[in-house]
Amino acid sequence: MENKKSAFIAIVGRPNVGKSSILNRMLGHKIAIVSSKPQTTRTRITGVLTNGDVQLVFIDTPGLHKPRNSLDKFMLRSVNESVAGVDACLLVTEAGASLTEAEKMFAEKFKALGIPAVLAINKTDTVRDKTVLAPQIAQLSELYDFSAVVPCSAENGSGLQELKDELSAFAMEGGFLFDEDALTDQPERVLAAEMIREKLLRLLDKEIPHGAAVFVERMKEREEGGIVDIDAVIYCERSSHKGIIIGKGGSMLKKIGSYARQDMEKFFGCKVNLKIWVKVKEDWRNREGILRSLGYDERSFDE
Numbered sequence: 001m002e003n004k005k006s007a008f009i010a011i012v013g014r015p016n017v018g019k020s021s022i023l024n025r026m027l028g029h030k031i032a033i034v035s036s037k038p039q040t041t042r043t044r045i046t047g048v049l050t051n052g053d054v055q056l057v058f059i060d061t062p063g064l065h066k067p068r069n070s071l072d073k074f075m076l077r078s079v080n081e082s083v084a085g086v087d088a089c090l091l092v093t094e095a096g097a098s099l100t101e102a103e104k105m106f107a108e109k110f111k112a113l114g115i116p117a118v119l120a121i122n123k124t125d126t127v128r129d130k131t132v133l134a135p136q137i138a139q140l141s142e143l144y145d146f147s148a149v150v151p152c153s154a155e156n157g158s159g160l161q162e163l164k165d166e167l168s169a170f171a172m173e174g175g176f177l178f179d180e181d182a183l184t185d186q187p188e189r190v191l192a193a194e195m196i197r198e199k200l201l202r203l204l205d206k207e208i209p210h211g212a213a214v215f216v217e218r219m220k221e222r223e224e225g226g227i228v229d230i231d232a233v234i235y236c237e238r239s240s241h242k243g244i245i246i247g248k249g250g251s252m253l254k255k256i257g258s259y260a261r262q263d264m265e266k267f268f269g270c271k272v273n274l275k276i277w278v279k280v281k282e283d284w285r286n287r288e289g290i291l292r293s294l295g296y297d298e299r300s301f302d303e
Contacts, residue, residue: 005171006055013092014102018122021154022059023047023090026164030267031184031191032060046185048178054168055176055302059086080230088147088170089117090163094125099139107143118166119146125153186292188268189216192230195263196276200234204244212245227271230264235281242278253278 011019020032026049047058091106110117119140121133137149148166152159178185184196195215200212218231236242246253253276261274
């Protein structure tokens with residue numbers, strides 16, 4: 001198709017406003033993990049949406065929060081780098097929520113970099129009295145001259161088509177950046193690790209999954225049978241956490257593995273033989289060597 005257009009769009013906002021949910025809903029596929037707990041996303045997840053002659057490349061960033069360790073510094077750097085090199089930004093906030101310092105910071109960054117931005121008011125399905133949206137939109141619009149303001153819900157899909165239409169306006173001629181059938185630029189090992197980490201977030205208490213990392217050591221398709229063998233390691237910070245992750249008689253680890261395997265088979269379209277081990281690496285979130293081995297950018301540790 002001639003006159004193909006594309007645009008890079010960074011999805012930004014404070015933690016737990018539904019950035020990953022909006023990305024997954026727009027793509028029609030789950031590539032970013034979703035949890036009710038804040039700070040779920042640790043890295044930039046690139047999602048690709050191709051519709052006709054327009055291709056939107058989304059960068060789903062970690063939620064902005066004050067860094068407490070080297071991992072948090074990486075996440076903050078990831079947000080800053082994402083905003084600096086895109087054609088437009090999508091700022092996501094929660095319907096009915098009060099204005100936060102994160103939104104003020106993003107507005108200032110948009111101004112400083114001269115980046116156009118669309119404002120998405122997510123989770124409108126959770127607000128019974130829709131009249132609260134007008135003053136919220138007015139307050140946010142005072143911070144920055146948004147190209148568009150779109151109330152929406154990643155849960156039921158309302159407003160998502162309008163949001164895609166508004167973002168498509170930023171696409172410029174010059175061809176597609178990815179194949180038309182591409183969904184993400186993330187390696188399959190990273191996606192598999194994230195699927196396991198999502199189950200940790202959903203099944204375990206707050207502090208344990210945030211103190212855990214997942215690394216896929218091996219991912220190989222068998223020569224016959226179409227089965228993919230995946231070996232993964234969950235790193236946690238304390239021996240007590242290891243026991244909780246494994247569970248009595250291995251029950252929790254079996255549940256984590258079973259749910260993760262179901263997601264993997266659905267996404268990769270094949271049978272998966274998943275094996276998971278749990279190892280203790282104390283204070284790994286502040287140990288630069290471990291963070292590098294898990295794929296985090298070493299440049300972030302110097303700031």
